[in-house]
Amino acid sequence: xxxxxxxxxxxxxxxxxxxxxxxxxxxxxxxxxxxxxxxxxxxxxxxxxxxxxxxxxxxxxxxxxxxxxxxxxxxxxxxxxxxxxxxxxx
Numbered sequence: 001x002x003x004x005x006x007x008x009x010x011x012x013x014x015x016x017x018x019x020x021x022x023x024x025x026x027x028x029x030x031x032x033x034x035x036x037x038x039x040x041x042x043x044x045x046x047x048x049x050x051x052x053x054x055x056x057x058x059x060x061x062x063x064x065x066x067x068x069x070x071x072x073x074x075x076x077x078x079x080x081x082x083x084x085x086x087x088x089x090x
Contacts, residue, residue: 021075030070037063 040060047053072082 024074027070027074030067030074033063033067033070037067 037060040056040063044053044056044060047056071077077085
């Protein structure tokens, strides 16, 4: 039996991206949340106690939820679609 590896070569042209539903990458709230997540992740790697680790993890979970909520807002994703997304992530 011969299995062929398919090679796909796609070229994405700017004309196709102009109408794509892309969020604003310069959203101050989203950038702030991502910056906070990066800061917390750096602190988590150097947490000295299980208590500190757990506290940082809770802060990261809250920040992650905030990032999700902001992205849903930027893309105008409704509650029904959010439920689908959140359900498929589990």
